[in-house]
Amino acid sequence: MQKPKVLIVFYSRNCSTETLARAVAEGAVEAGAEIRMRRAREVVGPEVMQQAPGWLENATAMNKKYEAPTEADSEWADAIVFGTPTRFGSIATELKAYIDGLGGLWFQGKLNGKVGSVFGSTSSRHGGNEATLLSIYAPMAHLGLIIVPLGYADAVMFKAGTPYGATHVSNLDAVKPDEDHLAVARYQGRRVATVARALHYKQDAVAA
Known part of the structure; x- marks a missing residue:
């Protein structure tokens, strides 16, 4: 059977969300998936980015590691996992711009039935992590994705993460994701890949 194809599209400014994205990818690979990792691009120019220490430098470095996401990536995928930092309690503009650009695929119905999942980070405690993840559930529903939350189906969920x-929480970028939070992200990757495989197995069986 063909490997499930998992697309991980994220935006990260100071590497916390990137670190979670890499852990999600590790989990998906553990579950036998083929992955693509893509970083959403900035929607402002260098003159604006230079006003925030490290933004331009980090963006330049990450953009060398990851291609920009395209419509073709989402069409290729069996599962799409979105990752975002929290911006005033909601999704980062950079990631939302990519999602908004999927209107052509949405109109053609090419995203219906794909698996969808989300992860994220915030700088401050109670800074909106859960609200941000839940806010992305709405556009995923409009796109026709089958939303896969984490629940509490793995013991790692009782140590970190959310059911969504x-x-x-980076504490103003002073704290990197620890092993408990990375374990949750890996579990998310495994869960998404497993569900995507199950859906495709059922489709293959019906087609046969």
């Missing part, structure tokens, strides 16, 4: 997706 993996999370992290």
Whole structure:
């Protein structure tokens, strides 16, 4: 059977969300998936980015590691996992811009039935992690994705994360995701890949 194809699309400014994205990818690979990792691009120019220490430098470095996401990536995928930092309690503009650009695939119905999941990070405690993840559930529903939350189906969920997706609080970027939070992200990758495989197995069986 063909490997489930998992697309991980994230935006990260100071590497916390990137670190979670890499852990999600590790979990998906453990579950036998083929993955693509893509970083959403900035919607402002260098003159604006230079006003925030490290933003331009980090963006330049990450953009060398990861391609920009395209419509073709989402069409390719069996599962799409979105990752975002919290911006005033909601999704980062950079990631939302990519999602908004999927209107053509949405109109053609090409995203219906794909698996969807989310993860994220915030700089401050109670800074909106859960609200941000839940806010992404709405556009995923409009796109026709089958939303896969984490629940509490793995013991790692009783140590970190949320039932909606993996999370992290960076405390003004002073704290990196620890092993408990990375374990949740890996579990998310495994869960998404497993569900995607099950859906495709059922489709293959019906087609046969």
